[in-house]
């Protein structure tokens with residue numbers, strides 16, 4: 001959790017206004033601290049610290065006084081096209097007041113959350129790569145299916161969805177979280193002094209609310225994140241890692257059918273052949289690393305990661321005693337095992353969402369010199385991805 005003494009700094013960081021007051025006299029309290037963001041808003045020449053409420057004529061400060069008097073800790077105030085969400089926290093030496101800003105846009109039906117940074121997220125993030133805020137996490141969110149909404153209902157509807165999504169994200173921010181729109185249909189959040197659980201549950205909650213809000217539309221929200229504990233991973237790499245994670249999740253999410261089907265297949269596979277399922281996960285991880293080394297495009301990396309996860313799926317059709325036989329297989333048993341690439345291809349091609357993987361899986365035991373199976377293909381006749389899987393597969397079997 002964020003220490004009280006760091007809250008002022010974090011508020012500045014997130015672009016929130018911060019104020020600390022003594023509460024000995026609710027009708028005319030004294031201001032003891034403000035952050036630079038607050039000073040910027042009221043005008044940098046103003047002396048505010050040390051002044052009493054009655055000496056200042058500020059709508060925001062008057063509102064704070066009103067809240068203190070009525071015992072409220074939460075209120076909204078509208079001033080200069082901005083909606084301030086004011087929250088008051090009691091602490092040992094007085095009261096801390098946070099002002100979260102939103103923008104008022106009647107054309108969007110009211111309040112639009114002002115995401116703290118409008119652009120240049122990464123430039124901005126780099127400046128706060130500071131051990132004081134570790135572990136830092138970047139979370140990414142991307143709306144899928146918005147193009148269809150724009151085509152069908154017009155851009156206005158699409159914009160409303162983006163704004164509603166921003167509102168959902170905004171309502172889940174706390175004092176150690178910041179969010180921004182990334183352009184397109186994407187958003188980024190950055191959480192300071194966090195844990196993997198915290199960022200995961202934050203993304204999960206946003207996703208849940210998103211799904212509830214847009215139940216009637218064919219929309220989904222892809223999310224991904226990465227977390228760092230030290231300087232070794234710079235912000236750009238952290239961002240890329242979060243992006244990789246999101247693209248991978250996105251791939252699995254393409255239409256919930258794909259995701260559900262994939263989950264179901266992997267569940268069955270893990271139950272029936274736990275050893276094979278573990279091997280597949282290792283091969284998938286190897287293929288991913290290999291694909292990254294080969295500098296393949298992101299999409300290729302992701303599809304190879306999933307395809308390699310499924311490469312031995314045809315083994316679900318092989319009898320358990322053969323799969324688990326500790327001694328050498330006889331000729332007949334080998335013949336059965338050798339059917340698994342073809343069987344895998346058949347399983348995958350029968351599912352619309354996985355057809356693109358079928359041929360790759362069918363070829364994962366072909367060999368460059370033509371001695372592989374099932375078709376004895378040679379060299380470049382074998383699909384590139386199938387060759388990578390074959391290498392990873394052989395490597396994992398030898399370890």
Ligand SMILES: [Fe+2]
Pocket residue numbers: 311312340364365393
């Ligand atoms: Fe295999």
Ligand SMILES: [Fe+2]
Pocket residue numbers: 279283311312393
């Ligand atoms: Fe394999």
